[in-house]
Amino acid sequence: NAGVMQNPRHLVRRRGQEARLRCSPMKGHSHVYWYRQLPEEGLKFMVYLQKENIIDESGMPKERFSAEFPKEGPSILRIQQVVRGDSAAYFCASSPLQGGEETQYFGPGTRLLVL
């Protein structure tokens, strides 16, 4: 059973470009969460999605950031017109969130560097 997959693992972008981060949840998990982690800091909640639905996006900036989890394929976190402050590690986690199983399992993260 493959774990949570994220790609790319490292992404370098110039200011103004778009960054697209992908997350494939564990098999059987229909709930995906995205977090941002700055160096030496904690995990900041960004968005919580189920298949084809955004459940809670209260931690995601209103501008330039968007997320989706289509019926088929991975969840995608999209950052438009990146700025240097977007440089961080972005982790996704997945959970079955059913049958009393709430544990979130994390992917390896995507480290975004904006030049």
Place this chain on the structure above:
Amino acid sequence: GENVEQHPSTLSVQEGDSAVIKCTYSDSASNYFPWYKQELGKRPQLIIDIRSNVGEKKDQRIAVTLNKTAKHFSLHITETQPEDSAVYFCAALTGGFKTIFGAGTRLFVKA
């Protein structure tokens, strides 16, 4: 709003000593409390969790206690080893199924 406070931010112990990390949460509807360990450059990994119908849970050298009335929970690591050195995060699953993380505790175990 929903919040999880974690203390201390840094903890240094001698190998073999115990380490205790404490967290408090604000959402009284929270009923699931996981703890994650994150080594440098790696993903957070679940080490133990506790649900609100349980006051204490133990797994070898790791134990977690929960006081729902006071809304706080703690991680206890006994007989610490150098490989326990990492950042530890507590978390609480809110009533809205959003997980809020504490700011983390950087644990150093000196050999």
